Amino acid sequence: MIRYKEIFLGNQCNNHCLHCLFRQKNPVKPELQAVINALEQAEEDSVAFYGGEPTLRNDLSGIILAVKRKGFRRIKLITNGCAFSDIQFLLEIANAGCYLFEIKIWGSNPDIHDYLTRTTGSFRQTIQGIENLQRLSCDKFICIRIPMCCQNYKDLEATVTAALCLGINRIILQFQDYHLSLKDVLPHIKNAVNLSILNRVWIVTEGLPFCIMQGLEHHMSEIYYGWDTLFEKVFKHHQYCQDCIYQELCPGVEEKYLEQFGNNEFSPVKETKYLQDILAFHG
């Protein structure tokens, strides 16, 4: 399991996403020295930078060079990818030593994506950024994160198809809108997972419990990376968890979801062929 030291580079952003989880009223931008200090305290051998939008920092390539000099093995940039529509900027970042990218896409077309980013032209810039990334001759890795919400879930299969057409390496389907019922989104998630499998691109979900993902448990990111993510969540067991074979391993369902929809969509898992593998993986 690769563990990344996650370092916040500030909340400034060139998009204004409707469902942004990091929006704060006042601008926050850690000083370079604070970033260096965070690197020095890192126990991990890999670093992930996130924001806001980390590419808006004019000292980003210097920060990446500093990470390289300190001997970290991997540097990941979590970004909306818009800045990479400028190939010169992208070359500066890649030449500094960053080859891992996680890019968020909200939809398969500008109507949905720009509506959700509330930024006209952002879809075109993000897609151009990914196309520019593909032109790099270095051995890069591109992951696409698709946050699922009420406004885009019917477009999920089309969004995954668009990502696959861009030649990306991995897809994350992130469940983050607690006004969207699992009953509505689940058929789209299953289609999206199968589409990606058929195209031999690894796909994982984030934020969905085992009982919802039955048969696809090995596509849950949590079994590889744990339940802690950049996005603050409070999980809670519900009345059916006590009879579930995953009870020890699974923290339950996001509290906000249970408040909104109750627990009727969940039922305990009584048996699965994956349990022993998953337990062995977690030690």
Ligand code: SF4
């Ligand atoms: S412990 Fe609860 S939430 Fe987790 S998989 Fe089992 S029934 Fe679902």
